[in-house]
Amino acid sequence: MRNLFAFIYRFRAFLVFLLLEALCVFLIVRYNTYQGAAFFNSATRYVGQVLEFQSGITDYFRLATVNESLASENAALRQELMQYRLAALTDSTASLDTTYFVATDSSMAYPYHLMAGRVINNSVRRMNNYLTISKGSADGVQPGMGVIAPEGVVGRVKTVSKHYATVTSLLHSQMLVSSKLKKDNTFGTIKWEGGDYRSALLDYIPLHVKPEVGDTVVTSGFNTVFPEGIMVGTISSVEQEPDKSFYTIGVQLSVDFAQLSFVYVVENTYRPEQDSLEQNAGIITDEQ
Amino acid sequence: MNNSFGASHIVQFFLLVALQVLLMDNLVLYSMGFCFIYVAFLLYLPLSINRVWLLFLGFIVGFTVDIFYDTMGIHAAASVLLAFLRPHVLNLLTPHDGYDSSDEVNIHVMGTRWFLTYAFSLILLHHAAVFFLETINFQTALYTLAKTILSTIFTGIVVVIIQLLFFSPKRERIDYR
Numbered sequence: 001m002r003n004l005f006a007f008i009y010r011f012r013a014f015l016v017f018l019l020l021e022a023l024c025v026f027l028i029v030r031y032n033t034y035q036g037a038a039f040f041n042s043a044t045r046y047v048g049q050v051l052e053f054q055s056g057i058t059d060y061f062r063l064a065t066v067n068e069s070l071a072s073e074n075a076a077l078r079q080e081l082m083q084y085r086l087a088a089l090t091d092s093t094a095s096l097d098t099t100y101f102v103a104t105d106s107s108m109a110y111p112y113h114l115m116a117g118r119v120i121n122n123s124v125r126r127m128n129n130y131l132t133i134s135k136g137s138a139d140g141v142q143p144g145m146g147v148i149a150p151e152g153v154v155g156r157v158k159t160v161s162k163h164y165a166t167v168t169s170l171l172h173s174q175m176l177v178s179s180k181l182k183k184d185n186t187f188g189t190i191k192w193e194g195g196d197y198r199s200a201l202l203d204y205i206p207l208h209v210k211p212e213v214g215d216t217v218v219t220s221g222f223n224t225v226f227p228e229g230i231m232v233g234t235i236s237s238v239e240q241e242p243d244k245s246f247y248t249i250g251v252q253l254s255v256d257f258a259q260l261s262f263v264y265v266v267e268n269t270y271r272p273e274q275d276s277l278e279q280n281a282g283i284i285t286d287e288q
Numbered sequence: 289m290n291n292s293f294g295a296s297h298i299v300q301f302f303l304l305v306a307l308q309v310l311l312m313d314n315l316v317l318y319s320m321g322f323c324f325i326y327v328a329f330l331l332y333l334p335l336s337i338n339r340v341w342l343l344f345l346g347f348i349v350g351f352t353v354d355i356f357y358d359t360m361g362i363h364a365a366a367s368v369l370l371a372f373l374r375p376h377v378l379n380l381l382t383p384h385d386g387y388d389s390s391d392e393v394n395i396h397v398m399g400t401r402w403f404l405t406y407a408f409s410l411i412l413l414h415h416a417a418v419f420f421l422e423t424i425n426f427q428t429a430l431y432t433l434a435k436t437i438l439s440t441i442f443t444g445i446v447v448v449i450i451q452l453l454f455f456s457p458k459r460e461r462i463d464y465r
Contacts, residue, residue: 013339017372020347024368027354027361028421047355054310123357125319127422130358166358173423194428195319 048120048164051132055120059261066261073150112227113267115139117165124197124257129169131155135265136163144225146266152231152254153177153190153219154263165265171197171257178223179232182216184209190217190232190251197257199236202249211238217251224271293337297329301349304329309356321438324363326353327414328447330370331407332393339375346371359422366417370410381406395448396457407447412440 008015059066117135135141137160147154147167155169168175171192179202180187188204205211215235221228237250268274308326316322329349333342350367354360378387381402395403419432419439 013343013372013375016340016343017368020343020368021365024347024350024361024365027364031360044355050309051356058314121356123313125316125322126357126359128359132358194423195431 045161045163048132048134048161051121052134052164055118059118062259062261065259069150070262111269113140113269114264115141115267116262116264117141118262119260120164122257122260123169124171127173127194129171129197129257130158131167131169131260131263133165133167133263133265134163136160136165138162140267141165141265142267144271145268146225146227147263148226148230148266149255149260149263151256152233153226154255154257154260156225157265167263169257170200170253170255177226177232178220179217180220181205181209181211182218182229186211187220187222188246188249198253200233200251200253202235202251203246205247205249207240207245207247211235211247211249213238224268224274225266227266227268293334293341297333300332301329305349305352308353313357317438317442320435321442322415322435323439323442323446324353324415324418325443325446325450326363327367327370327411327443328450330367330374331410331447335378335387335391335393342371342374343368362418362421365421366414369417370414373413374410377406377409394455395451396455403451404444404448408440408444411443411447412436415439415443 115135117133117139119131120134121130121132123129123131131147131154133147141157141160143157143160145157147157153170155167155172155175158166158168160166170177170190173192173194175192177190178187179190186205186209188202190200190202192200202217213235217232217235219226219228219230219232231254233251233253235249236252239248239250241248304326308324312323312325326349330342330346333345346367346369347364350364353363357363383398383402391397393403393406398406415436419436423432
């Protein structure tokens with residue numbers, strides 16, 4: 001027995017080393033596997049405060065570009081609104097007698113809510129990139145919600161604290177986004193392969209369709225995370241490799257991740273219903 | 289006071305981690321050269337520090353950076369590896385007459401050659417661990433290797449600059465600030 005203790009004491013440094021490394025590997029595996037299971041992350045209160053302080057300073061240098069993008073988004077939305085107004089003016093169904101026409105319930109029409117959040121921490125150059133935003137569970141953000149920017153898809157909420165949330169960026173080696181070609185609705189999967197943060201790959205587009213450079217790629221809306229038709233990017237290259245039954249398509253992402261300042265968290269009010277239905281039916285979506 | 293863990297090391301811890309999180313996070317050369325300056329905290333610790341204590345310090349500093357970087361466990365694992373290997377590298381680099389009780393990790397005291405070998409070998413191992421843990425697969429090994437080497441040079445140069453700026457040539461250290 002004494003020999004055993006002497007042995008442990010003699011190799012204590014090595015044993016502590018093994019113990020700590022095992023703990024680290026456990027942390028790595030656990031953080032990569034389960035959605036929202038991690039306890040320590042940049043959404044933690046004090047870490048979030050430090051990051052918010054930092055971005056409070058650096059944001060001043062980007063005010064001009066942020067204002068410009070908000071103004072152009074405003075203009076686009078106003079234009080869309082004017083089209084609806086015009087349609088409403090020419091449309092007389094609302095004034096029809098309800099005997100012939102059942103008014104649709106407008107509160108049920110659009111099941112998505114958007115919550116604007118400020119990006120307080122962001123990375124684009126690692127293999128697995130995350131963002132931290134200053135909106136948390138107090139504002140209704142929950143793990144698994146989609147995150148979009150005015151220009152397109154950004155990522156998916158991983159963990160939340162009371163006032164902060166971490167977001168798995170689209171620039172993450174395990175992030176898959178179900179997407180489709182806008183022109184003919186062929187669906188595939190967007191995947192980031194590392195390296196350049198402006199380009200990604202579109203997989204699983206079968207050979208009988210004819211994708212062309214410049215075609216628009218949007219989200220498919222097959223899952224509960226993103227609404228249908230959110231911009232992802234445009235096709236920058238199409239290659240047909242001889243031993244594959246799918247195209248290898250390069251996509252130029254529409255969002256400049258290095259310039260992100262404000263994003264919207266998408267809340268799908270039908271999500272619990274769709275998720276539980278698909279789970280009961282035994283369907284597992286291809287996203288993590 | 290030279291050979292014990294004192295207030296100056298605690299100040300160094302906070303300064304270097306703050307430097308890492310607030311500044312170096314945004315400073316990436318050619319999307320390949322990363323600077324993990326927080327390892328300087330482990331490099332500048334006293335030569336005769338207890339090995340077990342050193343391992344825990346390595347874990348703490350790596351874990352702190354991990355929380356900010358959302359890379360749970362990667363930097364902690366690499367830092368613990370560095371902390372484990374540090375006494376062995378110090379053994380290999382023992383001068384002819386052994387270490388003096390007044391010796392410390394200081395480029396003026398230990399000489400440029402000793403310091404460069406010590407710093408660059410440990411930084412290289414640490415960065416290799418970080419980048420290979422990050423990618424896991426070995427398909428992009430060449431790219432990861434290039435990233436490791438460029439980042440090692442970057443971090444190493446910053447470590448030397450900090451030595452030249454803040455560590456006095458005399459045998460006692462001025463307060464690091």
